[in-house]
Amino acid sequence: MRSMLKAPIAALATTVAMAGGAFAAGHSLSGDLKIFSDMSNPAPRAVMEGMVERFGEMHPDLNIELTVIEREAYKTQIRNFLSANPPDVANWYAANRMKPYVEAGLFEDISDMWTGEIGENLASTKGAMTIDGKQWGVPYTYYQWGVYYRKDLYEQYGLSEPATWEEEKANCQTLLDNGVKCYTIGTKFLWTAGGWFDYLNMRTNGYDFHSALLGGEIPWTDDRVKQTFANWRELIDMGAYIDNHQTYSWQEALPFMANGEAAAYLMGNFAVAPLRQAGLDDSKLDFYQFPVINPAVELAEDAPTDTFHIPSGASNKEAAKAFLEFVVSAENQTLINNGSNLGQLPVNAKSGVDDDKFLKEGFAMLSGNSPGGVAQFFDRDAPAEMAAVGMEGLQEFMVLPDNLDDILQRLEAARQRIY
């Protein structure tokens, strides 16, 4: 029923694309540039609009049309517009999250853009943008994960940033003895539990193992996986996490840290802004890298990368590529990632990192102290279906750790079906 309509639309799109290309050849950029973006939160939205404005000034003949779609809605809508109504540029995520679209031929191969200077400057994220040896988009920002903690509470109880698992647990015990939970977390929407698993598994078994596990190459019932859960269980049994975390979203879990009922939060750097808003200034809020569990494995980090792509049905690919080049340019990267804009890390090695405590620490950590590798995130490294089943199992484990064997068997069954 769909294919009948699709063919003429596709044909039309190609005609338009060829006409546009012919017209644009030899001129500066002109025609229309249609951008769909998921940068719908206030700060990212301003960044996106700013980029469009500056790019528009560089190419006055180009008519740029920006559509911003609510971030969560975008995740389901992208399927529709990529095939039915493709823009010239679209936001998305790196690694496995872009795989379905790459495999369905909906993203344009832009490997040619990655040769030369751009490729060198973006080397750190090249792996995340590569599938089948080709590059399918460009990153525009990424951010570190790690433990954000209440410095004042740690000082009050005479604790210091833990470097090892033993110190970590000792800290936690002290906090619990004083009626403070070690960690806040809200697992209603599941993915936060994925962050914990990423770190525990990378610290227990290393990046390569973690990557292979999420890539479906290792059974979930493997003893090494069980070891990860055993480590996790130590925290759960201590009562390290806030109660009822399964009913909260990640934002609803913030107040526990803000009002001192919990001392730390394993989160992405985007948690800094709301925590600061809740009254935690830099004298109360600090950051440490997730501690070492197994000294035999190298440290590795989660650093999700957000991206831009050119849909293969785009009609103005020339302008789209120019826009992508503009986005990753050192100058633009410095600007959009600074503290008053996205407040994240630039992807271009030639860019400057903003003079923000957390960004500097994050940048130093990712560039200097993450020898094992950089993972995207549980739900970006594993295929969507596995991620959904997996994160549900992780939440169940956090609430009912005794169900572990049952959970792992379910995940294993899912793995065998999905990959």
Add this chain to the structure above:
Amino acid sequence: MFPTPIEKTSRTWQITYQTFLPLALLLWLMPLLAVALFSIKPEADFVSGGYWSLPTYFAGLENYGRVFFQSDMPRYLLNSVLITIPTVIGCVILSSMTGFALGIYRFRSNIWIFFMFVAGNFVPFQILMVPVRDLTLDLGLYNTKTGLVLFHIAFQTGFCTLFMRNFIRALPFALIEAARVEGIAEWRIFWYVVLPLMKPAMAALAVLIFTFIWNDYFWAVVLTQGAESQPVTAGITSFNAQYRAAYHLMSAGSIVAALPPVAMFFLMQKHFIAGLTLGAVK
């Protein structure tokens, strides 16, 4: 009358009843009153943990002001209006026609067509979801209010036909026969004889459909995205994503979203209840 009218019972029972009534109502509406209370409390009350204390000061204007002037709420409300009103009009038109055809004329497939409408009206939405979404995409109406309106009209036609047909069946058939004897064309009978008599049914349907469509969430999520076309039920969820844990704003937003059908109900109560309870008595 059952139960025994209160005025025929003992004095003590009368007093018990009279005191119980407001208490029961209070208990019944408790969750709602809580939200109303939240919506006029200042943010500071929540920060200090005083969820259930009286507001330290009246922050209603402030909270509702932010909902109206600093969020997408007004757009969502407008979308809801632009989705609901055309649907109501479309449904009433289509179903007065189908109701007329099925209520007045006797032909062999009459009952089967009628049953098709009734049965279709009962199906779970999920069985329609994927095909309807594809159809809307193919028509180029995905993420438009039109796409949503077309589906709503089609689906609600099932219920409305049931309603109109039964209403018309109850009209005196002699009127129509008399008109036919006069040699009046059938469409004129519809326009000049039946339609005027159907006004109360149309009013009842209009209020009912207004409420159903205004409160629809599922199809809004399936067929639209974003502030340019989503109605307020879907809007309230993104509104809440934006203001998570800001209970005063979420409460105010929820109340704003719920208000139009409530107003409709209180203004058109008679029609509303007549519509809902059609068939509840023989």
Add this chain to the structure above:
Amino acid sequence: MSNAAIPVTEYSTPQRGWYKRNEIAITPWLFLAPGVFFFLVYVIFPIFQSFNLSLYRWDGLGQAEFIGMANYQELVSDRAFEVSLWNNLKWLILYLLAIPAGLFIALFLNQTVTGIRLYKSLFFFPFVISQIVVGLVFTWFYDPTFGLLNVMLGWVGLGPINVLGDPSIVTYGIIAAGLWPQTAYCMILYLTGLNAVDPEQIEAARLDGARGWRMLWYVIVPQLKPATFIAFVVTIIGALRSFDLISIMTNGGPFGTSRVLSFYMFEKALSEYGFRMGYGAAIAVVLFLIMLIFIAYFLWSMFQEERGR
């Protein structure tokens, strides 16, 4: 058909046009055409398309691949499906409590004291509010940190409980939220029904010594049968359509324990990690078949009534 050539405008002549002669046979079809067309396109055909789609594997992007009954085979061993099915059963049974509860409130309010009309309206109020708002309201009502429920439980020395976070009670918690507007609906049906109860029969029964429960059961309830039938129909449909509340209150969690088929179908077909259209369609087909049992019953009842006229 020599008449066919005669222009329709000459309707005043005794020899009338083809349309005129067949007017009564044709008119209903003309009136039905737009409504039936819309309904076929948007409701009837999609049902068959879903049946067809459930035999395919399709991610909504590429080509659909025919896989026969494989989706259904997977359903049999899918634990989440099993949980959803059980929860649907809980919904079906417990949602029916709205009927006696509605009757009870209707009896309570069926008086003529001053202001009773306003009371009736306010009791009916929850039904008019969107389920989204009802869901939010109850989410806060149940909230483990500040929810009114735990505050009230605290008064009697109980709690605290985390209704929406406890896999063993979460479904009941959502059903309770759903019962709130549904009871209001049943109440209004019964209030109307009670208005039409024959007073003479009541008086006659009173003379025979019937009162209280016996009166209710043997005299009143039988007369309320039409209201009960409608209450039953709308409650069953409401139970099987429960989607909004689950989506708002728990998103199916914790770990999928509050899913029902309608929600699970949406999750599999359209959510962030979903897009298994064929599998979703298979779930929808199962839901549809369950519904079909009730639809058949409703239609049969209506058919009996039609014949009785």
